[in-house]
Amino acid sequence: MKSLFLKLFFVLALVIAGVTAAVFWYANRPLPLAEPAVDFTVQRGYTMRQAATAIARAGVEVDPRVLYWIARLSGKGDRILAGSYEVHAGVTPWQLILKLSSGDVSQGELRFVEGWNFRQVRAALEASPDLAQDTVGLSDAEILQRIGATESHPEGLFFPDTYLFDKQSSSLAVLARAYRAMHERLAQIWEARNPDLPLASPYEALILASIVEKETGRPEDRELVASVFVNRLRIGMRLQTDPAVIYGHGEAFDGNLRKRDLESDHEYNTYTRPGLPPTPIAMPGLESLNAAVKPATTEYLYFVSRGDGTSVFSTNLNDHNRAVNQYQRRAGS
Known part of the structure; x- marks a missing residue:
C-alpha cells in the first residue's frame, strides 16, 4: 500500500511538473x-476573464482561458487595472499579465494651440479617438459646472499645451487639467505684474493677454x-482691436472685416x-500672459502690420496714418 501511494505521488508530481513546464513555456x-501593434481597452470593472476575452478579440492570438489561469495561478488575476493598452510583436502572455497588473497603459496626446477659441478646443476634444467623449451634447455652461x-x-x-493622457480618459478630465494649468500660471504672472498696471484683476490680465495673442x-x-x-x-483711449470685433461676430464672420462691422455696436466692439x-x-x-502684465515701457499708441x-509702432496718429498708407493701403491696391 505504501509503495502504491509513493508511485501515485511520483506520478502526480510528474504531472504537476509537466503542467508547470507547459504553462511556463x-x-x-x-x-x-493580427497587426504589428494591437490596441485593446480594459473597461473599469472588468474581471480577468473579461479582460482576456477583450485581448483575444482585439487581435492577440491568445487563448483567453489559458491567459486567465496563468494570471490566477500567479496571484495577479485580481489585480488588473482599467485602461487602454498597446502591445507589439513578440509580446508574451506573461508580459500581457504584467501590463494589466501594473497599469502600463498606452497614452494619447492632444494639443491645445495658442490663439484657439473654445469652439476649436471642443472640436479637437470631440475629434480625438483616444478620449471618452463625455462633453458631447453638453452646453458650455454644463462643461464649466462639471x-x-x-x-x-x-x-x-x-x-x-500638449496634454498626455491614458487612452479612453475622460474629455472632461483633460479640460479640467487645462483649466487648472491656466489658473496656476495666471496666478503666478499676476503676482509678478508691473505695479502700475491699469488692470483690476487676473481675469482682466487674461482678457488683455488674449488680445495680445491674436494681435x-x-x-x-x-x-x-x-x-x-x-x-x-x-x-481712456478705445482699444480698437479687430480680433475682438471678429470674435463678437462668432461663426457668422465670413473672413472679411468691413467698415460697417467696426461701426456696428456690440459688447466685443x-x-x-x-x-x-x-x-x-x-x-x-x-508669452502673451507675461507680456500683458509686463509690457514694454513705451509711448506707443498705434501699430500697423x-x-x-x-x-510698425507709432506714438501719434500722423505717423500711424503714414505707416498705414505705406503698408496697408499699398498692399490693398
Missing part, C-alpha cells in the same frame, strides 16, 4: 498578432503690442466701447 512564448469652474464663460480659461504677428513684438493697449487703457471686452477672445500662451508678420 506558454506564458513566455511570443504570441501572434469641471468645477467658477466662471460663466469658457473662453480663454484653458492653458494651451501679435512676431513673438518679439508681444511686449510692444501689449504696451500699445496698456497705454490706451491708461488714457472695442471701436464703439471703451475698455476691455467682457471676456477673453482666445487662449493666450505663457507690414504684411510680413512685423509691425
